[in-house]
Amino acid sequence: MPQPTSFATNPPTVAVIGLEPARRRLRRPATGFDANHYVGGLWKYTTSDHTSVMQSTVVDISKERGCFTDFPFGEGVRTHPAAEEVWEYLEAYKRAFGLGPRCRLGCRVRGISWRGGKWVVDNDAEGGRREEFFDKVVMATGINSQPNVLDIEGVERFEGVCLHSRGFKRPKDFDGKRVMIVGLGNTAADTATQLVGHASRIWISNRHRSHIIPRTFKGQSIDHGLTHRVGIFNYLFWYYAPSIAEKIDNYFITKLQTESFDIQPERNISPPPGGKAHMLIISDNLVDSLQGGDVESVAGIKKFASAKTVELLDGTQIGVDVVIWCTGYKSDFSLLDPKFDPTKHSNLDWHNISGAKDKPSSRLYQNIFSLEKPDSLAFVGTRVFPAPAFQTFDLASMALAQIWKGNAQLPPYAEMERWADNHLAWVCNLAKSGGVFPNAIDGGPWQKWVNDAAGTGVNEKLGYGLEGWRCWWRDRKLCKLLMDGTYSPHMFRLFEGRRKEWKGAMEAIEKANEVVRTGIRQRTRKVTE
Structure with missing residues (x-):
């Protein structure tokens, strides 16, 4: 080498x-x-047969945590950027670094x-x-x-429209249609909620339940509360006591879901089986759509029973015009x-x-x-x-x-x-x-x-080894900010190491934390008023 x-x-x-x-x-x-x-790849909306976001896509993670390590989002970008803002950010990144x-x-x-x-x-x-x-x-x-489409018995006899979520571009194209969405994930949630007001009936067909959490909780982006110290202890728990770690993670996720939404058991959508295999659904609108009856959660598809009918695993038969595969990619x-x-x-x-x-x-x-x-x-x-x-x-x-x-x-x-x-x-x-x-x-x-x-030096200087304690002794205020403040990507460019440090890292970290603190102060003021 x-x-x-x-x-x-x-x-x-x-x-x-x-x-x-x-x-x-x-x-x-x-x-x-x-x-x-x-x-920008999929972040550029296009109506052509390419993988892309929808026009209405909003990022699940905050801009303070969802940026590159040496390139923050711009001042005017909202906390959870829209797809167009992400694409513009990537264009700006390209220009900034030539x-x-x-x-x-x-x-x-x-x-x-x-x-x-x-x-x-x-x-x-x-x-x-x-x-x-x-x-x-x-x-x-x-x-x-590469779109992943399930091989379901009888699909050749179905006379309706079958398409992968990659082909879902304009909700209005499905006005008045009976639409079944296959899969349960962020894409399925976004697709279902976008169809509300357009499709006459909407079903989410799923075989595995999931937790659903919002982007924000009590006015704060849910990822603003994540810290480097929490990440270290979470890793240690999963390494030394995985069964306890699983219970802790499920407890906090379930608590967040319960305090955010009133998900009725008959909706058949949550909670999932335990374990780290199951990704969360982050959606602000799916639960309301389910509770209001605009979207219905049903069992997985067993087969296509006729030209316009699907049979579910529980034996139910449903007449549909469109099937959208939200089953991911290969x-x-x-x-x-x-x-x-x-x-x-x-x-x-x-x-x-x-x-x-x-x-x-x-x-x-x-x-x-x-x-x-x-x-x-x-x-x-x-x-x-x-x-x-x-x-x-x-x-x-x-x-x-x-x-x-x-x-x-x-x-x-x-x-x-x-x-x-x-x-x-x-x-x-x-x-x-x-x-x-x-x-x-x-x-x-x-x-x-x-x-x-x-x-990056992060493992040594922000760990619990000798170098970590030295870093704490030399600058306790800095260590506290990095360990207990918002988990900013810029910390990976802060310390001098093999890769080039970014001179603006400290300022960007402080700015991200100030944004979070300002939001907390504003929410506290509103509560006291």
């Missing part, structure tokens, strides 16, 4: 397929390819292969189709590219030579588990590094756990850059294989208790590893 000096004097060329934040961290040798004519000249927009990659010690990227450039050679490749196409790395595709591994345990839902899982080290060519092939955006996406993209990209520079090291190959096998066994175990994202990852250990690899 190249040493830091050789990287600096003769940097390797890197192709980034899909414009994830890896492009920024890998610096000038990196060239980004994207078939779209814009950056990424435009290295972004090949509207350039479709046809295939990626290994030849003569180089990666060959076959693409449709402006001058026509051509092959380009790179030392390294980062697959940043994400996990939302990872698709078909651009790669199959021998380098991490989803092509054979694991009978995974494929035979109903909770896998026919979605392929990726066999990678830390859900980032190829086991076939870890020194030159990596994947960004292939891990799922409850954490801000832009922050985790940033950390993964920092770790990747530092390892490929030679500033941090990968373990021996046998250890990487063992990690991947153990991780797949962990995911299989989660899938046995219900639905699970095949790219799910245990967030606590992963965050520890990625911070160590990236060299």
